[in-house]
Amino acid sequence: MPLRKSSRMFYHILVGAFALLMMYPILWLAASSLKPNNEIFTTAYSLIPSRLEFVNYKTGWRGFAGTTFGTFFTNSFIIVILSTIGAVISSALVAYGLARTRFWGQRFWFVCMMATMMLPHDVILVPQYVMFAKFDWVGTFKPLIIPHFFGTPFFIFLIMQFIRTIPKELDEAAKIDGCSKYSIFYRVIVPLIGPALITCSIFSFYWRWDDFINPLIFLNNPEKFPVSLALKLFLDGESLNNWGGMFAMATLSLLPVVVVFFIFQKYIVEGISTTGLKG
């Protein structure tokens, strides 16, 4: 609907102001990370530091008891990258199996997958901990990585939806050319589901990067902490007064997420709109 010029201006002022209001907390976090420690709360409403103070990044980066944020970021990247690779590859295989082959029990496993998607994670928190404790996995990255190699229901569902839009004739043609189901997957389907795989990778990246409860439960040695868990240490004990450092590291922890968002915006918006996936 085209609006008249005056009402269009009014619209932009109103919506723009509202957008600014929604963004304000994030901008405030970033601005505070650049303020001198004593200024953060005295002029809290202001976005402009009296002078730019990068020292917060230095004191924050130092971390806790000899473990720097260099270690925490490395840990986060190891966990996120490995679990994302596992989740995307396994989900693509399962999605193809459920969408394009006919086998005994197919319907049953599809229902199991949808039920797992709706299952509150809290229900398996305790028994999974018991199980991983028996495997001797507690205190390692294994509980945070290995379960993702068995397909993620949300991604399976998303890729299945995508595979269904690929004409079956392509499979048939490849079959006539002598392709097995395996090579159809590899030669026909995989090259075509690229966008869905990218969408899944991005969401997996976000979810694993932000994950807090699993590292909280399964890790006990700060040297193994990912960034999300390390940020919590700012709230404990003697580090309590390093507000500047805390704001700086919090800002830094959001940076990868925001950067990925601006690069892959198109995939994210499409992913959310087509599946209702929560970002």
Added chain:
Amino acid sequence: MNKLRENEHLTGYVFTAPFVLGFLVFTLYPILSSLYYSFTDYNLYEAPGWLGLDNYQRMFTEDDKIAKSMQVTFTYVFASVPLRLVFALFVAMILNTATRATGIYRSAFYLPSLIGGSVAVAIMWQQIFGDQGLLNSALSLFGIHSTTSWIGSPSTALWTLIALSIWQFGSSMIIFLAGLKNIPRDYYEAASVDGANSVYRFFKITLPMLSPIILFNLTLQTISAFMTFTPAYIISRGEGGPLDQTLLYSLYLYRKAFSHFEMGYASAMAWIMLLIVGVLTLLIFKSSTRWVHYETKGD
């Protein structure tokens, strides 16, 4: 021919094997063992001892915090989910006018929901609503000198969490925007010709056409709202305070399991939660036949 069919059974299982295995080991087995633990006294170091229904009985007769955490959780879920959806729909409708800036606004509104679940944002929220935080500082500009800590005061603490949830309306908004774009223009034009005003068009066209999307969002967001953990943990420093006002059910369950090592009791709590979430989901779906409109193919 028969041979070929059999092969396909095998192929199907080769591809779905990761999920089948993962489901059995990481989902089904834990669920079943959780059911067993819920009838036992289990501290992780000694073998579980059979208690029968004791854990469940204790939950409803002795443990006051269960009722408290349920009340807190229900308030949280029933305030944040509908408000967030209403807000998302409202903003989506505002953005659904074609201007070149829509993409920018969409990103600005989406960003909070992208990062909202993180520890960094929970920490930020804690500082915004603290006694010297951004909110009080902004209020002082308007001559209101408040020294209350919004997260420290029992009457407002939970509402800061609800506000954090509503602030993340962006992903629902994007889903609604996509839904709004799919409503054929001529529906509105036909209604306008018939003299329908905008309120009538909203209730008779927009809402019914969006109702399947609303159902999907309502269900998934209710489930995930019940499991909210990170912001409550960070903002209350793992305690659920003040006066248990932010003791969300997940947080209490976590404390029972991993601070007190009452694994049996925590499992019973998890099963009660599963039951509540299951019943709620069922209610939403049962009621949906009354309010969800599915377009028949070929219209």
